[in-house]
Amino acid sequence: KLSKRYDCVVMEDLNMKGMSQALNFGKSVADNAWGMFTTFLRYKLEEQGKRLIKIDKWFPSSKTCSCCGQVKAELSLSERTFQCECGFTADRDHNASINIKREGLRLLA
Incomplete structure (x- = not known):
């Protein structure tokens, strides 16, 4: 599929x-x-x-804010919600998937 x-x-x-x-x-x-x-x-x-x-595998997809691009220094696996200083909040995996898609598009271009 x-x-x-x-x-x-x-x-x-x-x-x-x-x-x-x-x-x-x-x-x-x-x-x-x-x-x-x-x-x-x-x-x-x-x-x-x-x-x-x-x-x-070292691309910081989970630690990067998909809204402003700021990268968190620390993010434990137990933190399931990504919260950025810019005010953006999202499910950790959803935030990472946006970053992975953007990086893939960048590499494709």
């Missing part, structure tokens, strides 16, 4: 093995076949002349 619906898909280049060890997720993260999913997605997109763009 993704490859048929979109001309370009942008995602973070996540280190799932590192995440499983650092966050004590164990096999639940390693067994989800993330690498296989991204490989198949890239294949299906390229087959149709479309693109998969991976954003560097």
Whole structure:
């Protein structure tokens, strides 16, 4: 569905093995076949002349305000709502997804 619906898909280049060890997720993260999913997605997109763009895993997508661009020095995983000094407030993941999309568009251009 993704490859048929979109001309370009942008995602973070996540280190799932590192995440499983650092966050004590164990096999639940390693067994989800993330690498296989991204490989198949890239294949299906390229087959149709479309693109998969991976954003560097160190890009501060969660710590950057999608409204003003200010980057927070610290943001713990337990903070599920992003709040910026500019007054912008959003779900942490929604804020990060906006930043990932913008970075993907920047790399595409």
